[in-house]
Amino acid sequence: MKESLFNPVLMKELKLRFRSFKSFSGLMFYLSVLVIFVSGFLLVFTQFSGSGFFKPSDSFAMFSVLSFLQMGLVMFITPGLTAGSISSEREKQTLNILLTTTQTSSQIIIGKLLSSVVFLILMLVAGLPLYSIVFLFGGVSPGQFITTFIFYLVTLIAIGSIGIMFSTITKRTIVSMIATYGAMIFLGGITAFFFFVGFSLEQMSMNQSTANLTPFSPFTYFWASINPGALMLTLLFPDMQEALAEIVGISLPIWIVYLIFYILVTVFCLTIAIRKLRANMKSNR
Amino acid sequence: MMIEVRELTKKFGSFIALDHLNMTIDEGVVFGFVGANGAGKSTTFSILATLLSPTSGDAFINGKSVVKEPGEVRKQIGYVPDFFGVYDQLKADEYLDFYGACYGLSEKERKVLIPQLLELVNLSDKRYEYVDLLSRGMKQRLCLARSLIHDPKVLILDEPASGLDPRARVEMRDIIKQLKSMGKTILISSHILPELAEMCDEIGVIDQGKLIAHGNVSEIQAQLQGDKHITIKVINEIDKTVAFLEEDPFVSSIEVLDGNEKVTFIFKGSPEDQVKLLRRAMEAGLPIYAMMEEEKDLEDVFMAITKGADAK
Numbered sequence: 001m002k003e004s005l006f007n008p009v010l011m012k013e014l015k016l017r018f019r020s021f022k023s024f025s026g027l028m029f030y031l032s033v034l035v036i037f038v039s040g041f042l043l044v045f046t047q048f049s050g051s052g053f054f055k056p057s058d059s060f061a062m063f064s065v066l067s068f069l070q071m072g073l074v075m076f077i078t079p080g081l082t083a084g085s086i087s088s089e090r091e092k093q094t095l096n097i098l099l100t101t102t103q104t105s106s107q108i109i110i111g112k113l114l115s116s117v118v119f120l121i122l123m124l125v126a127g128l129p130l131y132s133i134v135f136l137f138g139g140v141s142p143g144q145f146i147t148t149f150i151f152y153l154v155t156l157i158a159i160g161s162i163g164i165m166f167s168t169i170t171k172r173t174i175v176s177m178i179a180t181y182g183a184m185i186f187l188g189g190i191t192a193f194f195f196f197v198g199f200s201l202e203q204m205s206m207n208q209s210t211a212n213l214t215p216f217s218p219f220t221y222f223w224a225s226i227n228p229g230a231l232m233l234t235l236l237f238p239d240m241q242e243a244l245a246e247i248v249g250i251s252l253p254i255w256i257v258y259l260i261f262y263i264l265v266t267v268f269c270l271t272i273a274i275r276k277l278r279a280n281m282k283s284n285r
Numbered sequence: 286m287m288i289e290v291r292e293l294t295k296k297f298g299s300f301i302a303l304d305h306l307n308m309t310i311d312e313g314v315v316f317g318f319v320g321a322n323g324a325g326k327s328t329t330f331s332i333l334a335t336l337l338s339p340t341s342g343d344a345f346i347n348g349k350s351v352v353k354e355p356g357e358v359r360k361q362i363g364y365v366p367d368f369f370g371v372y373d374q375l376k377a378d379e380y381l382d383f384y385g386a387c388y389g390l391s392e393k394e395r396k397v398l399i400p401q402l403l404e405l406v407n408l409s410d411k412r413y414e415y416v417d418l419l420s421r422g423m424k425q426r427l428c429l430a431r432s433l434i435h436d437p438k439v440l441i442l443d444e445p446a447s448g449l450d451p452r453a454r455v456e457m458r459d460i461i462k463q464l465k466s467m468g469k470t471i472l473i474s475s476h477i478l479p480e481l482a483e484m485c486d487e488i489g490v491i492d493q494g495k496l497i498a499h500g501n502v503s504e505i506q507a508q509l510q511g512d513k514h515i516t517i518k519v520i521n522e523i524d525k526t527v528a529f530l531e532e533d534p535f536v537s538s539i540e541v542l543d544g545n546e547k548v549t550f551i552f553k554g555s556p557e558d559q560v561k562l563l564r565r566a567m568e569a570g571l572p573i574y575a576m577m578e579e580e581k582d583l584e585d586v587f588m589a590i591t592k593g594a595d596a597k
Contacts (some may be wrong), residue, residue, distance in 0.1 A: 008386035012372070019374040093370035097431070100334050100364045101387035102356060280337045281355060 005013055009103065009111025010118075013085075015263065017119055026080075030073055030123050034130045037069055038062070042133075056139030064236045067148050070127065071228050074156050075188055076121060079180035082163030084173040085112040088252040091173060105277040109168070109270060113160050120156045124149065151255070155228055158262040159184065161269035168273040190226060194218065195223040199247060216249040224248070225257035287312040287322045287332070287439060287470040295494075298484040304494035305342065310472065310487070312438070315465050317485035318474040319587055325494040326474045327367060330443045333472070334364040344368055360388075363432030365425075366475075367443040371416040373454050377403065377427055378412045381434055388435035395434075402430040406460055422453030429460060440464065442473040446480065458484060475538035478587055490587060513559075514579035516542075520572040525547065529569055533562055 016025050045058045067223030086109075089095040098108065101195040134140050162183050183200040206215060224244055234241040234254050245251040288310040295303040303325045310316045320326045331337040336354040343350050349357040361401045364555050370516065378399050378519055385395040401408045406426035411419060419427065425445060432440060442461070461484055464471060475481050480487065482502050490498040490505070519526045523545040530536045535554035542549060552559060566573055 006386065008383055011386070012375070013385045015379070016372060016374055071288055092372075093366075093368050094372060096334075096336055097364070097369055097384075097428075099336060100359055100362070101384060102359050102435075103387045104356075139399070275361055278336075280331075281335060 003104040007107060007111040007114070010114045013112060013115030014099055014118065015225065017080065017115060018063065026077065027123055027126060030077065031130075033073065033128050034066070034069070037066065037076065038133060056137060057089050057132050059137035059139035061144075063131075063140045063275045064232075066131065066134070067236060068229070068232055070124070070158065071155065071232055074120065074124075074152055075159060075184050077123070078116070078159040079163045079177065079184055081116040081119060082113070082160045082166050083176040083180040085164055086167040086273070087170060087173040087176050088167075090171060091121060099278060101127035105274045109164060109273045110276060113157070113270070116160050116163075117153075117157055120160075123151070124152060127162070129200075141203050144235070148232070151228075151231060151235065151258070154259060154262050158266045158269075159187075161266040161273070165273045165276075168276045191223045195220055195227065197259050198223060203246065215247060216248055218248070218250065221248040221250045221254070222257070225254035228258075231255060231258045245275060286310065287314070288472065289345040289346055290329070290333075290342075291344065293324075293329070293339050293344055295332065295337065296340045296595040301494050303332075306491070306494065306496055308489055308496055308499055310470060312470050313465075313468050314487055315461070315471045315473065315485045316489060317481035318472060319478060319481065319488055320491035322473070326491055327443055328494075329491070330364075330366075330441050330472070330474065333358075334362060334366075334441055339579055344422045357368065360435065361438050363440045364436070365428050365432050365440070365442045365445050367447060369428055371419075371424060371427075373415070373417045375416050376413050377408060377416055377419070380416045380427065381431055384431045385434045390435065398434060399403045402433055403461070405433070406430045407456065420453075422449050422456065424459055425449060425453070425457060426460065429457075433464075438470060440469050440471045440473075442471065446475055454480065461565045469508070513552045514549065515552050515559075515576045516547060516575075516579065517573050518547050518575040521545075522572055522573060525569075526566075526571050526573070529566060529571060535562070569585075 041062050045062075086095065089098065100256070131145070134145075160181075163176070163180040166179040166183075167173070170176045170179065196216055202215055202217045202220060230244075231254060234244065241253055244254065286309045290306050293303050293306040296300070299576045306325070306329065318326050318329070318420075326338065326559060329448050332344065335351050335358050338352065343352050345351070346358045346361045349361060351358050351488065372383075375383065377441060381399045381402060382395050385398060390398070400409065400412070404413055404520075406429055408419075408423060408426055408430065411423060411427075416424065416427065429442070429445065429473070432442075445461075446457050449532045458480060461471060461473065465484075473481070478481070485502065487499070487501050488505055489496055517526070523541060526548055527539055527541065530539050530550055535558050536553050537551050537553065539548060541547070552562070563573075563576065
């Protein structure tokens, strides 16, 4: 049982990752950003607010900004960890040997993805002591905290899959990096832009119309529901979900669409990666 | 037979890398694959190693099709590519352990096998060294050990001695001889033809994607027997000797060398015709005191065969 669950690619990747200085410097960078932010936040709210107290509402504000920051860091770090996973093997001329072993394409791709996911989970876990400050001051429910972490996980697995797909279909790591960061810009920025365009058009048509129309804008809803920032907003501030429902005329919580969309992205990207790993062979076995 | 290549064709766009290649290799044979750069050696090896699909045709390793059963073929082969890299920050034993795990060997099996393989390739003392710090020759031997970890029946070695210094080449050759004695079927390509002649039971010459000669070294050399370069040494009567040779239908390109002492010519007849020529020369009273046939090594054979193929 133990042997059947054992993925040699995953074990090798973890071994190499934890022996690399780059991994520790990355982890240090991540924690440093969080420490600087939390210290700065505490300093601002206790020293300059005049009262010298840190209220539960301030604690919730810190949790909210920390959650956005962590989502941003996940979106920034994940492509760097996954976009070179296959292309760097190709560049180092180790891929052909790996492909002549009895490891299937799925085992290789899943091993590569899991090694990145495990490292990112380590990063998130390493940041937990900083999060615990929030609990020290109160204002955040454990449910909210767990939900946020589940969505980090869904997002990082999807982004990791995008990185691995580009790494498999492009020959060079640099091209794969650019493509994956391009996808991040699309998901994080372009979708927000499209949402605001859709929102503005909807407002204009509502203002011009004399009849009392019920708004219905599925595209605007879709762009909001696949945007990680919009998701965090609705998770942290449920009122935002209601406001969005009034604008677009769809009351379905956006986390449902987000979850479905990112699971589909993961499945699609991993399927492409598995099929294209042995691109020169007609069979993927 | 252990390897069978049947009408194997590979096209890259309009370029034909392999053109209906056919060959068979029996079990336990060391087969040398000879050809100029771009002749199709590495393409053939890549197809046999299940890294590349043929455009048409098929190849079988121990009866398993590389097209239909690539997973089964991978269990049968150990592949050493012409260029390969190693993972930084992995030690020699970890390197072998990783590939052993990739072939589905249990931890217990790997623990037993790894010291044996390192011993086989004379790297026991480098067991705990980082792989990227090993010399090229050592990396090559480690890669060979890696290809043996799952005890494959067939070894596909693409230029295993390229870029190695003479000592490393000799070590590599000795290991291959040892593997041959273990009954492995070995398919090997090299540019160092005399080494191939020494190691291989059979040679295949590939040119422009076609197998233009196949057989043991002496058989291939025999293909050139109809075009032997012969030198004879005579005392004084050089004109009479030349006149005698000019009358023989199998003799051509007569040249007199070294101040009327030596005559060289090309003889196209069989060994029996050569005996008859010598007998008639004796009967004619020619003062011949030496007759030598120019030795042709594998390089001459290769040059002659590929030149012939180019001319076609």
